[in-house]
Amino acid sequence: MADIKEIIAARVAKELKDGDVVNLGIGLPTMVANFLPEGVSIILQSENGIMGMGAAAEKGREDVDIVNAGAQYVTVNPGAMFFDSATSFGIIRGGHVDATILGALEVDQHGNLANWIVPGKMVPGMGGAMDLVVGAKKVIVAMQHTQKGAHKILKECRLPYTAVGVVDMIITEMGVMEVTPEGILLTEINEGYTIEDVQAATEAELMMSPNLKEK
Amino acid sequence: MADIKEIIAARVAKELKDGDVVNLGIGLPTMVANFLPEGVSIILQSENGIMGMGAAAEKGREDVDIVNAGAQYVTVNPGAMFFDSATSFGIIRGGHVDATILGALEVDQHGNLANWIVPGKMVPGMGGAMDLVVGAKKVIVAMQHTQKGAHKILKECRLPYTAVGVVDMIITEMGVMEVTPEGILLTEINEGYTIEDVQAATEAELMMSPNLKEK
Amino acid sequence: MFAGSEIPKVRKGKTMKEKIMTAAEAVAGIQDGATIMVGGFMACGTPEILIDALVDKGVKNLTIICNDAGVPGRGVGKLLSNGQIKTLIASHVGLNPEVAQRMNTEVTEDKLECILVPQGTLAERVRAGGAGLGGFLTPTGVGTIVAEGKQVIHVDGRDYLLEKPLKADFALIRGSVTDRFGNTTYNGTTRTFNPMMAAAANYVIVGACEIVEIGDIDPNNVVTSGIFVDAIVGGEKPWQI
Amino acid sequence: MFAGSEIPKVRKGKTMKEKIMTAAEAVAGIQDGATIMVGGFMACGTPEILIDALVDKGVKNLTIICNDAGVPGRGVGKLLSNGQIKTLIASHVGLNPEVAQRMNTEVTEDKLECILVPQGTLAERVRAGGAGLGGFLTPTGVGTIVAEGKQVIHVDGRDYLLEKPLKADFALIRGSVTDRFGNTTYNGTTRTFNPMMAAAANYVIVGACEIVEIGDIDPNNVVTSGIFVDAIVGGEKPWQI
Numbered sequence: 001m002a003d004i005k006e007i008i009a010a011r012v013a014k015e016l017k018d019g020d021v022v023n024l025g026i027g028l029p030t031m032v033a034n035f036l037p038e039g040v041s042i043i044l045q046s047e048n049g050i051m052g053m054g055a056a057a058e059k060g061r062e063d064v065d066i067v068n069a070g071a072q073y074v075t076v077n078p079g080a081m082f083f084d085s086a087t088s089f090g091i092i093r094g095g096h097v098d099a100t101i102l103g104a105l106e107v108d109q110h111g112n113l114a115n116w117i118v119p120g121k122m123v124p125g126m127g128g129a130m131d132l133v134v135g136a137k138k139v140i141v142a143m144q145h146t147q148k149g150a151h152k153i154l155k156e157c158r159l160p161y162t163a164v165g166v167v168d169m170i171i172t173e174m175g176v177m178e179v180t181p182e183g184i185l186l187t188e189i190n191e192g193y194t195i196e197d198v199q200a201a202t203e204a205e206l207m208m209s210p211n212l213k214e215k
Numbered sequence: 216m217a218d219i220k221e222i223i224a225a226r227v228a229k230e231l232k233d234g235d236v237v238n239l240g241i242g243l244p245t246m247v248a249n250f251l252p253e254g255v256s257i258i259l260q261s262e263n264g265i266m267g268m269g270a271a272a273e274k275g276r277e278d279v280d281i282v283n284a285g286a287q288y289v290t291v292n293p294g295a296m297f298f299d300s301a302t303s304f305g306i307i308r309g310g311h312v313d314a315t316i317l318g319a320l321e322v323d324q325h326g327n328l329a330n331w332i333v334p335g336k337m338v339p340g341m342g343g344a345m346d347l348v349v350g351a352k353k354v355i356v357a358m359q360h361t362q363k364g365a366h367k368i369l370k371e372c373r374l375p376y377t378a379v380g381v382v383d384m385i386i387t388e389m390g391v392m393e394v395t396p397e398g399i400l401l402t403e404i405n406e407g408y409t410i411e412d413v414q415a416a417t418e419a420e421l422m423m424s425p426n427l428k429e430k
Numbered sequence: 431m432f433a434g435s436e437i438p439k440v441r442k443g444k445t446m447k448e449k450i451m452t453a454a455e456a457v458a459g460i461q462d463g464a465t466i467m468v469g470g471f472m473a474c475g476t477p478e479i480l481i482d483a484l485v486d487k488g489v490k491n492l493t494i495i496c497n498d499a500g501v502p503g504r505g506v507g508k509l510l511s512n513g514q515i516k517t518l519i520a521s522h523v524g525l526n527p528e529v530a531q532r533m534n535t536e537v538t539e540d541k542l543e544c545i546l547v548p549q550g551t552l553a554e555r556v557r558a559g560g561a562g563l564g565g566f567l568t569p570t571g572v573g574t575i576v577a578e579g580k581q582v583i584h585v586d587g588r589d590y591l592l593e594k595p596l597k598a599d600f601a602l603i604r605g606s607v608t609d610r611f612g613n614t615t616y617n618g619t620t621r622t623f624n625p626m627m628a629a630a631a632n633y634v635i636v637g638a639c640e641i642v643e644i645g646d647i648d649p650n651n652v653v654t655s656g657i658f659v660d661a662i663v664g665g666e667k668p669w670q671i
Numbered sequence: 672m673f674a675g676s677e678i679p680k681v682r683k684g685k686t687m688k689e690k691i692m693t694a695a696e697a698v699a700g701i702q703d704g705a706t707i708m709v710g711g712f713m714a715c716g717t718p719e720i721l722i723d724a725l726v727d728k729g730v731k732n733l734t735i736i737c738n739d740a741g742v743p744g745r746g747v748g749k750l751l752s753n754g755q756i757k758t759l760i761a762s763h764v765g766l767n768p769e770v771a772q773r774m775n776t777e778v779t780e781d782k783l784e785c786i787l788v789p790q791g792t793l794a795e796r797v798r799a800g801g802a803g804l805g806g807f808l809t810p811t812g813v814g815t816i817v818a819e820g821k822q823v824i825h826v827d828g829r830d831y832l833l834e835k836p837l838k839a840d841f842a843l844i845r846g847s848v849t850d851r852f853g854n855t856t857y858n859g860t861t862r863t864f865n866p867m868m869a870a871a872a873n874y875v876i877v878g879a880c881e882i883v884e885i886g887d888i889d890p891n892n893v894v895t896s897g898i899f900v901d902a903i904v905g906g907e908k909p910w911q912i
Contacts, residue, residue: 021898043898046619047549047550048471048472048474048619048622049471049619049621049622050619051896051898052890063618064474064668064669064670065474065606065617065618065619065620065668066618066619067471067472067474067619068619069471071471071472071473071474071501071525076890078885078886079850079852079854079885079886079897080890081854081890081893081896081897082616082618082619082621082890082891082893083621083896084553084616084621084622084623084624084625084626084653085471085497085549085550085552085553085621085622085623085626086553086554086556086557086625086626088550088553089549089550089551089553089554089802090798090801090802090803090870091802091870091896091898092550092803093550093568093569093570093802093803093804094800094801094802094803094870094871095803096801096870096898096899122524122527122529122530123546124522124523124524124525125498125520125521125522125523125524125546126521126522126546126548126549126576127498127521127522127548127549128521128548128549128550129548130548130549130550130551130570130571130574130576131548131549131550131551131570134569134570134572135550135569135570135803160574160575161573161574161575162574163570163571163572163573163574164572164573164574165573236657258657261860262790262791263712263713263715263860263863264712264860264862264863265860266655266657267649278859279715279909279910279911280715280847280858280859280860280861280909281859281860282712282713282715282860283860284712286712286713286714286715286742286766291649293644293645294609294611294613294644294645294656295649296613296649296652296655296656297649297650297652297857297858297859297860297862298655298862299794299857299862299863299864299865299866299867299894300712300738300790300791300793300794300862300863300864300867301794301795301797301798301866301867303791303794304561304790304791304792304794304795305557305560305561305562305629306561306629306655306657307562307791308561308562308563308791308809308810308811309559309560309561309562309629309630310562311560311629311657311658337765337768337770337771338787339763339764339765339766340739340761340762340763340764340765340787341762341763341787341789341790341817342739342762342763342789342790343762343789343790343791344789345789345790345791345792345811345812345815345817346789346790346791346792346811349810349811349813350562350791350810350811375815375816376814376815376816377815378811378812378813378814378815379813379814379815380814554802554804558807561795562809562810563795563807563808563809563831564807564808564809564810564824564826564827564829564831565807565808565824565826565831566799566804566805566806566807566808567804567805567806567807567833568803568804568805569803569805583805583806583833585805585806585835586805586835588805590804590805590806592808592824594826594827615891616891617891618890618891649859650856650857650858650859650892651891651892
């Protein structure tokens with residue numbers, strides 16, 4: 001399980017360019033910062049009010065006034081800035097975040113995203129996700145390809161939307177997919193999987209990139 | 216001329232309560248701060264970004280980074296704050312300014328105000344006036360009663376409006392008038408003037424306050 | 431700060447001397463059914479001493495506007511546990527399991543209504559409330575259940591939701607450094623919703639970690655003006671989450 | 672500032688090393704017909720060294736968004752005198768008599784179009800441009816000629832004008848202290864429109880009075896984030912009006 005997450009996080013990291021302003025969702029997306037290629041530095045935005053977030057605070061050296069959006073104690077890097085929530089979401093909604101990386105319950109071939117309501121379960125709230133996926137220049141969904149075998153990459157989302165037509169890219173343990181106006185394009189396939197495996201794990205019909213990379 | 220202005224400014228000053236946040240227009244309104252009664256302190260807001268503006272800067276001791284909305288060098292008092300223009304007009308529009316005092320070309324019995332366009336003349340722009348009169352809790356027009364004998368307090372403004380239904384009080388060298396839903400109520404008359412004088416200098420029909428004060 | 435005579439006369443809610451008071455005095459005016467904004471994000475930036483005073487006071491049927499539901503034992507979580515909240519307007523309530531319990535309870539008078547608002551929209555609605563705007567157009571929530579019942583306005587080729595301002599009777603603010611007039615700064619990520627809420631409520635109470643003299647804060651660095659602040663309560667502390 | 676490897680690779684417009692340049696280099700990309708936001712209020716807070724570089728460059732048919740027209744010889748007044756402005760969007764132009772001359776000239780190519788916007792609406796429109804809002808509802812201007820051609824929206828018993836966002840190709844910002852990443856603070860009343868404009872333009876140039884190292888500005892006191900800043904030009908000075 002940890003391996004799969006690391007594979008996904010490491011592949012996502014390659015999508016980030018030096019100097020990008022990035023907002024990482026809780027969980028797997030947070031691991032992306034550990035896999036940045038040599039020479040690539042990114043600027044982490046935390047929607048509760050940080051530009052230039054650093055690593056988690058060392059045990060015993062926490063500043064209780066500095067937390068990330070998951071309420072964990074973090075540090076800030078030199079050149080950081082703190083701001084209020086209206087300013088923070090002005091930055092997000094205004095298109096000043098280059099990429100946001102987050103998980104999903106479902107994604108569909110139109111780039112629709114569902115990641116906040118599971119019927120019959122407690123609804124935790126959308127937090128900042130709806131603003132992030134609408135505002136960020138690039139939206140990367142980083143997740144396991146299926147949920148205990150059930151499809152998550154669909155023709156049409158069945159769960160309530162977080163936003164419509166916002167997902168640019170889906171990265172799973174099986175490979176990399178781009179959402180295009182024509183549908184979902186498979187651009188990379190990971191070692192150990194065949195095209196048939198990926199399609200079988202995907203409800204939406206996949207288009208094959210002419211430059212499909214196999215690893 | 217200076218006397219008339221001082222009389223008006225001194226009377227306006229009595230309308231201000233201790234602790235009020237006040238924005239003073241350029242010219243006569245600025246003089247109001249010189250006539251505050253003993254024990255009354257006000258907090259001056261300047262729309263270019265000051266809360267807690269102080270007196271004009273002494274010659275030779277100006278800080279060129281600190282000006283008022285008339286581009287004059289000013290000081291700030293202890294406890295002042297600087298802010299950007301969006302914040303400044305959030306304070307103004309949001310009803311956090313207790314009173315704004317400004318001149319007028321015309322005021323009418325509905326509380327409509329015209330103070331920014333003179334036909335045939337250069338239009339200087341409304342600056343912050345439109346926001347101030349809409350946002351401030353109390354709008355006091357401080358002006359000479361007539362313009363070289365021509366009426367300025369009218370049944371209906373003839374010049375383009377700065378805002379509709381915003382004026383609360385008009386203070387001139389002749390007296391004090393309140394704008395009510397029924398029309399303009401004369402509440403004070405200054406020494407040397409009769410009710411007939413004031414009415415003759417006013418196009419709108421004045422109602423007389425049962426408590427009309429004569430000075 | 432003050433134009434005019436040098437020694438400002440004390441005046442309720444405006445000049446300095448009466449603003450510093452105890453937490454119990456500061457919340458004395460809060461009655462059953464009040465609408466209260468509470469600053470902070472997962473209780474980081476929430477004034478715990480003011481929450482505690484509200485718990486002691488025991489007022490009920492409150493409408494609370496806060497980014498989230500805190501956690502049990504912290505922030506607005508304490509008000510929730512004590513059965514004081516009727517309606518919660520928040521962006522995220524998932525880290526406080528009591529929310530689900532209260533929403534699903536069979537006991538009518540304990541039942542919680544929870545209104546979820548996207549976090550950026552919530553922040554902007556509070557800002558609009560303080561800034562005298564009648565609303566704003568946001569792309570957030572278009573095509574989702576958040577859009578239900580809202581006007582969709584098309585501007586320059588894109589759809590937006592018309593979102594309306596939020597105001598409140600009271601705001602509970604956490605200041606890191608507050609001067610005796612109420613000018614306030616916030617340290618680190620305690621800022622969150624505090625500055626917008628301070629401008630959007632009729633009566634604003636600051637729970638301050640440190641109270642300083644007027645003039646001690648550089649005018650360039652003040653975040654919340656003292657004109658918004660009605661009451662200052664000292665003794666707020668750094669809290670572990 | 673940077674997560675990941677310790678030594679950030681230089682990358683145009685993002686990392687520190689390439690942001691500091693001469694004024695001529697900073698304005699090199701500005702072409703005829705560009706839309707440019709210029710910070711300041713009556714030239715207090717306007718980056719004169721960047722205006723001067725634009726005068727030297729001589730680009731024409733500019734649309735300038737600025738609070739006012741400056742005064743002759745200061746701020747955007749220099750661009751006006753030099754015949755470089757086609758359209759001026761401002762709240763007040765009364766202290767620069769050249770505006771009237773240019774508006775009334777018979778010479779077509781010198782003719783200035785002047786669009787007047789209430790100052791609070793102008794500030795909020797620029798903010799909306801940077802914050803990704805499709806517009807906002809303001810009570811300012813209702814019932815006046817400012818309302819002409821605009822949608823009136825009735826919310827909770829009051830009429831508001833729908834005002835739309837403003838964006839620009841470039842912004843010329845005046846910073847009091849700027850670090851090498853572009854994080855900026857503003858002294859006194861030089862702040863005005865600068866922070867909103869820095870967020871609302873595609874390419875942002877800061878004329879800085881003082882350039883400091885990354886980390887020298889307290890993260891609590893930064894007003895404009897370096898992520899907005901593309902170019903930093905040193906040598907901006909205090910100017911008498």
